[in-house]
Amino acid sequence: MNKILGHHHISMITKNAKQNNYFYQKILGLRRVKVSVNQDDPSMYHLFFGDLTGSPGTGLTFFEIPMVGKTYRGTNAITQIGLFVPSEESLYYWKERFGEFQVKHEEVTTYAGRKALPFEDHEGLRLVLLDSKGEKVPEFWSKWDGSDASIEHQILGMGTIEMTVKNLNKLSITLTELFGYIEVSRTDNEALFQSVEGEGFGEIHVKELDGPKERPGRGSIHHLAIRAKDDKELEDWSEKVKARGFASSGIVDRYYFKSLYFRESNGILFEIATDEPGFTADSSIEELGTKLDLPPFLEGRRSEIEAKLEPID
Structure with a gap:
């Protein structure tokens, strides 16, 4: 039986790529591993941040939409991103760093059974740093020695x-019956699911809330991508998604990975993405994120695309 291996990446909306780039590189200390464009609308940037190589499970990606309005928070949405740090001590390092950079944050608390530090980026995107408690994370996650953050306390990847x-x-049925997630806890209106039992790097915390649907804008989360090992597994997932009655995008070649998109019954957008070939498909590790990279089908339009983009650096 195929198994979802954990999170692959998560994608958000930003109003300003330059400000976004500063926050995630200079304040959070993530590596910018790819500067590209939205393949469906190449007039907008698509920025990717993560570990040394943007490994599956570490990727935060942003679509720049300069005319986007504010987010009106509500239900039927992805509402917070958890990021693992090495230890509880790391939370206090980040609390001090957030104070220095005037990042909106709360006190150290507990979230989903872990010590946690909730904070927001400059556009109101809700994130939370989580103590990994030294637990196993994917062995290919690699720290970046060029980070502005202490290597001892660097963000490891998605939690x-x-x-x-x-x-x-309805979401529980999709996660457990379609994808094989394990429901590890539940109360009247919350549940915790893991793609790999006992491991936090594929964990989804679901809250039930009635009310208006979220209206997305700057700082909102567009979709969550979850991991398929290879093309064959992605094809199998495509058949299973179809058999459950969900309409999907079909398999889309994004060059750095192949993907399938669908919405579950509440309207949450999922992407299933392959691990390979990754961001080194057209760059060396040293060159990652240093220039505008375009997939081959857009390369012939490079001059036109570059003319419409404001420089980031």
């Missing part, structure tokens, strides 16, 4: 992702 929906049971 618990929060979703808020009107119907918890």
